[in-house]
Amino acid sequence: MFADNLHLPIGFEFAPEGVYVSQEPNLVLLRDTNGDDKADSKEIILGGFDTHDTHHAIGAFTADPSGAFMMCEGVFLHSNVETPYGPVRCVDGGFYRYSPQRGQLERTSQLSIPNPWGVAFDAWGQDFFLHTSGTSMNWLLPVSVKPAFGSKTPSTPDLIPSEHKVRPTSGLEIVSSRHFPDDVRGDIICNAIGFLGDPKSTGSRTTAPAGRPVSARISCAAAMVISARRSGVRASGSLVVDWHNVLIGHMQHNARDPLRDHVHGRIYRITYPSRPLGEARPGGRRPDCHPVGQFEGARAAHPLSQPEGTPGPPR
Secondary structure (H helix, E strand, O other): OOOOOOOOOOOHHHHHHHHEEEOOOOEEEEEOOOOOOOOOOOEEEEEEOOOHHHHHHEEEEEOOOOOOOEEEEEEOEEHHHHHOOOEEEEEEOOEEEOOOOOOOEEEEEOOOOOOOOEEEOOOOOOEEEEOOOEEEEOOOOOHOOOOOOOOOOOOOOOOOOOOHHOOOOEEEEEOOOOOOOOOOOOOOEEEOOOOOOEEEEEEOOOOOOOOOEEOOOOEEEEOOOOOOOOEEEEOOEEEEEEEOOOOOOOOOOOOOOOOOOOOOOOOEEOOOOOOOOOOOOOOHHHHHOOOOOOOOHHHHHHHHOOOOOOOOOOO
């Protein structure tokens, strides 16, 4: 166990210096200082994130190609975060970007949406987000502007055809690992809460407003009692889906219901049996993240030649 006694850790992201974790009302950094694979220190990096609607407070962290990471925050929340660059104030649904290199927090987008449940980046560094429970996925780049407090930026068009929507959903990822066959690399994966049956794929082709291909297929996969807040394609070539409880809902069930499981959780590892796993790389958040000044010759070309972290060859 790397860390325990955490409170609602609904977002986390790995970094060379440790693991960033949401601990409402704070963003904290857990460090392993002696190499025993256990957190030895906890540092509060930022504080002031709203907590009064905990299930969609800052969460679903996702690293971007620069080494910074995105954080989702939902409706009804009003955060006031003090930073070295001044206060960051925000209201309702939107996204933060935190740069550990600079210690800078930005409110990158403020939208008229309820709850964002995931962000994913494609091979060109474009970001997409999943929100609410009707399977709505949108292009984030055009609405990544600095809004005035309380104002809302109009969203981009929904990229998922109506005939392929499922609900409710949470978690967004683009299949990037070489462990998976070429015909699924680049597929967009979202989780469906309460889907009764086997995983299924639809055959729609989606195109971003810029005309670049987003995915040749949108796959929705889950089991009856999974409520997955996070999906991820790991360096080993596996897809990880987490969180598990037999009771899911907005307090339709009594808080003291004996079916509530306060002890167990589930982590699912999905692999392709006939293909070897990829090799994990030592250190670093992503293969294409390096401090400024290290991009030179073969040193930069080698990590960029690895496809993990990008959706694979466009089709």
